[in-house]
Amino acid sequence: MAYSLIGKDFTPPDVRAKVTGKAKYAEDFRAEGMVFMKLLLSPMPHARVTNIDASDALKMDGVIDILTADDVPARPVPQVPVLTNHPTYVGDPILAIAAVDETTAADALEQVNVEYESLPFCIDPLQSLYPGGPDVYEEGNSATLGQPIKKIKWTARDFANVKEDELPRGEPYAEWEYGDVENGFKEASLVLEENFVTAGHSHHSMEPRSAFAYWQNGKCYMHVSSQSQSFSMPWLAQALDIETTDLVMIAEFCGGGFGSKGSPYSAMTLPAFMSRKIGRPVMMRISRAEEYYLGARRNGFQGWIKIGFRENGRVSAVDLYIVQQSGGTEGFPDFSSAAGAVSLVYTPEAMRSKGIPVLTNTPLTTAQRGPGQNQIACVVEPLLDKAARQLGIDRLAIREINAPDNSAKYSGKQLPVSSAYMREALVIGAEKFGWDEKKQRSGQQNGSKVIGLGVGQAYHSAGGSGFDGLVRIMPNGKLHIHSGVGNLGTYSYAATSRVVAEILGCPWENCVIERGDSRRSLPWNLGQFGSNTSFTMSRSNYAAAMDAKRKLQEIAATDFGGSADDYDVADVKVFSKSDRSKYLTFAEAAQKAIEAGGKFSGEEVPDDIFFTTKDAVAEIAGTGLIGVAKDNLDAPNHVPALATGFMMIELDTETGKYEILDYVGTADCGTVIHPMGLATQIRGGAVMGFGMAATERIVYDPQNGLPANVGFYQAKPPTYLDVPADLQVAWVDKPDPDNPLGIRGIGEPLMGCAAAALLCAISDALGGHYFNRTPIVPDMIINAAAGKSQSYKPLQVANQ
């Protein structure tokens, strides 16, 4: 279908502010009387605070007040507390002090005498699963987001029953199965069984989660670093025990989140609590090191997988067990998403999944770009290569034969998908990369250097439904598109707003996007996470645009006679299809909508929209023609985002160093809505993937529970010099039937496919060596190249 805006490049309205320094992030705001607060973080991995004596600190000049766990509402175990007397990791915030300047606040923290009772702790999830092993909470040791906490201990027999270095597999937290798994293995020509470890790693958002808050006339004003706007409001208001209408949330720019700022988080509320207590505006600057504690991270896996392959490479059965290192609070169900990803990406004929998220005394974990899906891509993709080698099949061919298409199913529930074109994504990637020609160079040697090639695939779900859209045509003829999704930096807030302009035939220059500040009357939208925005927001914006279009048609029919269907919209006008000289401009129609009142100007609203959308419409009712609707379009299927990556590296077997010579990333995300935006996502996802595969991991001292890397230079996100200057992109561009414009999301798998491609390329350069571990760091490469054993035990975590 030909569109005038969808699929075309444009300059998003917030780019100029970013290149001129005018874009204001949370720490860039000031208010009269502003003071600073600093946090006291737990020096112990697990403890009870038995006494806090802040009397000396509070006597210091310039110190204003202290905030402790007793001053803030407790959150149910194992949710992330605001402040705690039961720190569950080194760096857990215990209390805060406000002072006239930051130095004074920091000096005052040193004068606070906190007494701790040290508690047993665990870094390795398996320690907690041992009979009698340490638990993070009395209530239990296993939990995940929104699910109950359980106490699960494996038996001594569970540990004794496995071979040395094999993952014990006791009682899981959750499990599912479809098909006849045992028969699938029986019919397989090749069965591979592997144990694996994937390391947790930090999000490394460039903007630490600094926050600034003050109260004025009963309202709380919060300047925060958040991926999501409207979605955050009810949670934040509830946390502060106020109405959403008394919360002003400003988050026009977010300096990176990658999942760690997707949902509202406890630390976001700290300055608001302190400000309410002391009656002054409070700035909380979060340092880079603090961000490594408070900022959450991707959780790590210890796992076991068994895959059966038929002679042609088709996956006949998968058996998967994942033990997840969840950190000190509830974490995110990566283990579950990982299993779902295996079911979709490799379409096994039968599969069993078991998993257990284990609470550990390490910083909180949360979703990070492809949470679970990307870890498992790092595990399974190199394993496919191993199978291809043993079966004598091309490594691209083994992926094509298992690739999901429109008949693919998701998870144990075997949900149908809206559409899936992984095979096409493989084909266009291979063509752009030149797979057939380049694969001849695999293993080619030049001194100590050797060429390696890799292909990677990844998946994430890519959309939701049931949220609200809100648009307004003003008496000056401008079309205002109200977007409550948030601004993570993908420009999808803008790209999906263009759906409204497309439907209403309105030039983009005539549009204004209202966003970034809850005072701008924003509708209820899903958060900007989970690769959902393009799908979800284009649907809700479509719903609102269709509502506005209908109202324009009805107003024209009232004016000129006939029925609404006799009219159409284009060029900032609503006009008679049979006589184009009969028209109202948007400006005229907006004026008539105000005069008509009722539903036309937002005085009446649909019953099914969310209460915050109703509040938003109430603010602007009577000011123009209001289009507002809940997305009630059909959403019968699971919506996937799929991606592939192709890579060639040159690896030096003497140093373990390698250079990425070539990378092509592809996307299967339905109709392409914003080509330049998609290209930046493919490239950016790839860069993050390179870090995941090769450099980034948490390191802990198991004796004392201390983290070893809380700085960029220690935790190693990729730099300019770690990636090739040119990263190539391609996409499938086939419309998805579950979206009115064919659009699906994409952000997350673009990282997993690149990570997997790099891991596969390293393995390939080493003659197909399977590492069972992510990341692959240089000493591992050198050991493998020299045929020496590795320095870690196969299931050891947080030590690399």
Add this chain to the structure above:
Amino acid sequence: MFDVPRRDPVTRRKFIKGVIASGSVASVGGLMIGGLGGCSDSTNTVAGTVERLITLNVNGRERRVDVLPYETLAMTLRYKLGLTGTKLGCDRGECGACTVLLDDTPTYSCSTLTHSVRGRALTTIEGLEGSEGELHPVQQAMIDELGPQCGFCTPGQVMSGVGLLRANPKPTQEEARVAMSGNLCRCGAYTNYLNAVMRAAEVS
């Protein structure tokens, strides 16, 4: 060594001495600021926080400002001169978000003491636009190439790009890559930023 939350007093003076002595930084607090004239009612009573009025040359203008002995340039710019376009991503010389030009040389303002730049010409991101609001070619190219994603590192990327082109107006792509390598971008927009710098070099 491990970076852990410390309980011993870390004053700025001790901190700086420690850095000099050990050559390493262990910090949970980042660098801090005292005596924020414009923002707080501090009366400079905290030990060692005596401000001195100095003159800085910022974006072609003389700016008079009270500065603490240990104050970093990033903090002076952000909290005393209202120039918040300069970002703090790490506050310890790792990420480059705070990059400004010091006599045309890209410099980490988080790791530069304000007192040390008296008499030098300082340019921040706010100083690049022309008098009519026209963008610097690097800024324009960053828009054309859709360089920024989240945008937090962008001011630093722009300043490094401008500094490069002042020293080397026609860099090779490899020279540009090396020159920009002190600026981290977690969104991974390196290709786009690099393309922007090369485009700016072509037109300027």
